[in-house]
Amino acid sequence: MADATIDPPSELDPGGDRELKRSITGKLLFFYVLGVVLGSGIYVLIGLVAGAVGGAFWIAFAVGVTVATITGLAYAELVTKYPQAAGAALYVHKAFRNHPLTFLITVSMLSASFAAAGSLATGFAAYFKQVWDLPPALLVTLVFIILLAIVNFIGITESVVTNMVMTLVEVAGLVIVMIIGIVYIGQGKADFGILVDFQTKESALLGVIAGVALAFFAMTGFENAANVAEETVDPARTFPRALVGGMIAAGVIYVLVAMVSALTVPIGTLQKSDAALLEVVKAGILPVPVGFMTILFACIAMVAITNTTLVAVVTQSRILYGMSKEDVVPAPFGKIHAARRSPWFALIFAALVVCALLISGWLLNRAGVGVDVVARLATVTVIFTLFIYALVIISALKLRGQDEDDDTFIAPTWLLLIGILGNLVLLGYVLYDDPASLYWVAALLLLGLALFLLEHFFGKRDRPAGRGRGDRIARNEA
Amino acid sequence: MHVIVATDGSKQSLLAAQHLMAFADPARISDVTVVAVIRPLAAVAFADELSDVDHPQTTSEALSFRQAATNALAVIAAEFEGWGPTVHQQILSGSPANEIIKAAEAADAGLVVVAAGSRGLSETVLLGSTAQRVQHYAPCPVLVVRPAPRKRRRPS
Numbered sequence: 289m290a291d292a293t294i295d296p297p298s299e300l301d302p303g304g305d306r307e308l309k310r311s312i313t314g315k316l317l318f319f320y321v322l323g324v325v326l327g328s329g330i331y332v333l334i335g336l337v338a339g340a341v342g343g344a345f346w347i348a349f350a351v352g353v354t355v356a357t358i359t360g361l362a363y364a365e366l367v368t369k370y371p372q373a374a375g376a377a378l379y380v381h382k383a384f385r386n387h388p389l390t391f392l393i394t395v396s397m398l399s400a401s402f403a404a405a406g407s408l409a410t411g412f413a414a415y416f417k418q419v420w421d422l423p424p425a426l427l428v429t430l431v432f433i434i435l436l437a438i439v440n441f442i443g444i445t446e447s448v449v450t451n452m453v454m455t456l457v458e459v460a461g462l463v464i465v466m467i468i469g470i471v472y473i474g475q476g477k478a479d480f481g482i483l484v485d486f487q488t489k490e491s492a493l494l495g496v497i498a499g500v501a502l503a504f505f506a507m508t509g510f511e512n513a514a515n516v517a518e519e520t521v522d523p524a525r526t527f528p529r530a531l532v533g534g535m536i537a538a539g540v541i542y543v544l545v546a547m548v549s550a551l552t553v554p555i556g557t558l559q560k561s562d563a564a565l566l567e568v569v570k571a572g573i574l575p576v577p578v579g580f581m582t583i584l585f586a587c588i589a590m591v592a593i594t595n596t597t598l599v600a601v602v603t604q605s606r607i608l609y610g611m612s613k614e615d616v617v618p619a620p621f622g623k624i625h626a627a628r629r630s631p632w633f634a635l636i637f638a639a640l641v642v643c644a645l646l647i648s649g650w651l652l653n654r655a656g657v658g659v660d661v662v663a664r665l666a667t668v669t670v671i672f673t674l675f676i677y678a679l680v681i682i683s684a685l686k687l688r689g690q691d692e693d694d695d696t697f698i699a700p701t702w703l704l705l706i707g708i709l710g711n712l713v714l715l716g717y718v719l720y721d722d723p724a725s726l727y728w729v730a731a732l733l734l735l736g737l738a739l740f741l742l743e744h745f746f747g748k749r750d751r752p753a754g755r756g757r758g759d760r761i762a763r764n765e766a
Numbered sequence: 767m768h769v770i771v772a773t774d775g776s777k778q779s780l781l782a783a784q785h786l787m788a789f790a791d792p793a794r795i796s797d798v799t800v801v802a803v804i805r806p807l808a809a810v811a812f813a814d815e816l817s818d819v820d821h822p823q824t825t826s827e828a829l830s831f832r833q834a835a836t837n838a839l840a841v842i843a844a845e846f847e848g849w850g851p852t853v854h855q856q857i858l859s860g861s862p863a864n865e866i867i868k869a870a871e872a873a874d875a876g877l878v879v880v881a882a883g884s885r886g887l888s889e890t891v892l893l894g895s896t897a898q899r900v901q902h903y904a905p906c907p908v909l910v911v912r913p914a915p916r917k918r919r920r921p922s
Contacts, residue, residue: 311859312806372830373811446807447861518832519806519859605809624813626913627883627895629774631810 312519314526316448321513321534323455326462327596328404329506329666330542331589332411335564336663337546338555341499342487345555346546348499349506353539355714356507358707359677360535361699362684363511364528368697369687371523374610375514376676382690383683391616393676395736398607400672401600402638402732404508406645407665408597409433414562414662415593418586426650430643436594436601437639441630454595461588462541464581465565468573469548475573478551487555497717504714505666506542508673510535511680512599515606524695565589601638608634617739618747641735645728667725668732671718678711767876768797769851772866774896775802775814775838778881782911783842786879792850799854800842801869802835803862816841832857863899871905879909 312320338345366379376397381390409429416428444450472478486492513531520526545565549558553567561567569585572578609631612621620633649661681704692698719726771786773779783800804812814834839855846853858865870878882897897910 309856309858311804440809443805443808446805448807451807516806518830519804519811602807602809609810624776624810624815625883626776626778629776629805629810629813629883630808631813635809 310519310521311448312516313521314530316452317513317516317520317526317530318534318537319452319455320516321510321531322538323451323458323592323595324509324512324599325507325535325538325596326455326458326541327592327594328408328509329503330462330545331415331563331565331592332408332662333502333505333666334546334549335558335561336660336666337499337502338549338564339559340502341495343482343485343550343555344496345499345503345550346483346543348496349503349542349546350539351496352500352503353507353535353542355500355707355710356504356510356677357532357535357539358703359681359711360510360532361528362677362681362704362707363514364531365684365697365699366680366687367514367517367527367531368524368695369691371517371520371527373515373518373606375511375517376680377607379683379687380679383686391736391740392733393679394607394611394616395733396672396676398604398736399729399732400508400669400676401603401607402641402645403665403668403672403728404505405433405597405600405604405638405642406649407505407662407669408593408600409642409646410649410662410665411563412590412593412597415566415586415589418563418566419583419590426646429646432594432597433639433642433646436598437635440598440601440605441625441628441632441635443628443630451595454591457588458592458595459541461565461585461592462545464585464588465545465548465568466541468568468571469544469551472548472552472573480551482550482555483547485555494717497714498721501670501714501718501721502663502666503542504674505670507535507538508669509596509599511673511676512603515599515603524697528697563589601635604638605631605634608637611739615747616743618743664722664725664728667718667722668728671715671725671729672732674711674715674718678708678715681708681711767795768799768873769795769877769879770799770801770866770870770873770875771842771846771879772801772803772862772881772896772900773816773838773842774862774881774883775812775816775834776881776883777815778883778911778913779838780816780842780845781913782879782881782909783845785911786909787845787849795851797854797873798846798849798851799856799869799873799875800839800846801856801858801866802839803858803860803865804831804835805862806859812838814838862896863903866896866900867903867905875906877907877909878904879911882910882912 337348341348370378372378377390377394380393409432412432413425413428486495517523549568552571552573557567558564566582566585569581570578608617608621611617612619623633625632649659652659685704771783811831812835814837817837835857843853843855856869878900880897880900901908901910
């Protein structure tokens with residue numbers, strides 16, 4: 289490995305990989321994307337999607353996956369231009385150069401991952417109940433979130449090997465479901481008519497859109513691949529392939545699993561179940577004791593959900609850390625623990641926010657309002673991510689012709705236009721269907737605003753004299 | 767002799783570098799390689815607390831851990847300027863202890879200098895730190911520079 293000598297001082301040529309060793313290969317990135325995407329939905333949400341559409345709910349997954357993958361193309365294009373960890377905030381900033389908009393996007397990213405972590409934790413508790421029924425679900429979710437913060441603080445999951453093993457476990461769970469499907473079809477019991485059966489409340493189209501909006505949650509998380517963009521080997525070539533490849537692989541798995549679930553379990557059962565994929569296993573199609581399979585499968589589902597939630601927690605603390613470095617949130621968020629090199633304050637704060645969301649949901653339920661916490665927080669996540677995704681695609685189009693070289697991956701423009709349309713249609717539908725989610729959205733946005741105001745009025749001491757807020761940004765652009 | 771000096775961006779790692787210079791004979795050292803390791807999957811992949819460049823790149827829009835590592839390396843490397851040995855800088859990526867050990871093996875190093883971040887409880891209770899792992903598996907002697915015992919904290 290070649291070194292950069294001291295003269296000229298500290299010039300590590302950022303373009304030439306000779307002096308810089310990057311550790312995330314295309315294969316690792318593929319598994320990272322697959323793992324993050326797979327955990328985030330199918331284990332948690334499949335029952336809700338089935339309930340919205342009926343037997344044909346695999347179509348909802350197919351459409352949701354397609355819209356998300358098109359958005360993935362825009363991310364891939366932007367990552368090859370700007371291989372940095374900031375993701376959407378950076379792209380929107382480059383495209384619009386508008387500080388309030390950049391702040392809004394950053395807070396939206398933060399809020400989306402708060403809501404996602406809350407939804408995933410609730411899903412985790414549903415599977416946990418299958419293994420050990422005693423502790424109340426709220427307690428399980430809170431302990432889960434706090435444990436993940438601690439795990440991130442210590443840094444256990446930093447190993448790429450751990451990440452890959454968790455992804456393989458996730459895939460194994462869904463392979464079990466597919467084997468059940470093949471056996472079932474082999475036994476000649478499958479009634480394929482169910483796959484084109486719509487049991488929607490309103491029109492079939494609205495039902496499918498409802499399903500798509502929920503299924504969309506299953507694909508969120510892929511944008512966190514930007515976390516490792518900077519450490520990806522040869523990002524211009526690797527990133528588009530690994531990101532889009534991972535998403536397509538996840539999409540194919542989703543559609544197949546949705547079909548198997550529809551074939552093997554009555555839609556009504558799927559809809560009522562908290563841990564719907566377990567119903568497929570419980571149908572007793574494989575010649576293995578159902579009790580054993582149930583526990584095995586519940587454990588696999590918990591690994592999957594944990595993997596995705598861990599990445600959400602990493603994203604939250606990174607965003608808070610980055611915002612603190614930029615002086616838009618108070619300085620403690622930038623504090624790093626001396627031995628662990630972790631942003632301990634950001635981790636604690638993020639865990640508290642997610643816990644507060646979960647407790648709010650629980651209190652509302654106790655007060656008789658009747659909130660389905662999984663669905664509500666998933667909807668909140670989807671609102672934020674649809675907004676972010678649409679803006680990212682617009683940014684990708686707006687940044688065409690800038691910072692491009694021969695290696696830059698360019699996504700087909702017509703696909704991106706369809707992507708914007710798809711994201712906006714879904715956003716419109718979700719807002720129309722569940723306007724109460726807007727309270728949660730507003731609460732999370734206000735939290736971001738509160739942190740900003742706190743820093744604005746009380747946080748001036750840590751800024752060097754004579755420098756205004758945002759000056760650094762201006763300098764970066766030079 | 768080739769010496770590897772690791773930095774995690776902490777002030778303690780700067781103290782470690784200074785400690786080496788305080789007692790070592792520069793005439794006996796041919797090369798110093800300053801090494802920074804980025805942890806891609808960590809919450810903060812690299813935190814630079816050394817450079818007073820005011821983190822020009824580590825903003826939420828342009829969060830660049832590579833830039834943070836480059837800045838921290840520059841600070842440590844500047845310490846060694848004019849001391850004698852040829853100074854190299856390396857940015858690596860992965861698990862810190864592994865990468866430091868690999869760098870030591872690749873350079874056929876005669877000494878590895880690392881900082882131990884914490885004192886007391888968190889070091890014993892939490893799982894092994896980078897310094898401990900380097901100590902166990904390095905192919906050469908290791909200098910672990912520990913923080914001074916905690917004095918009464920100054921009111922800030």
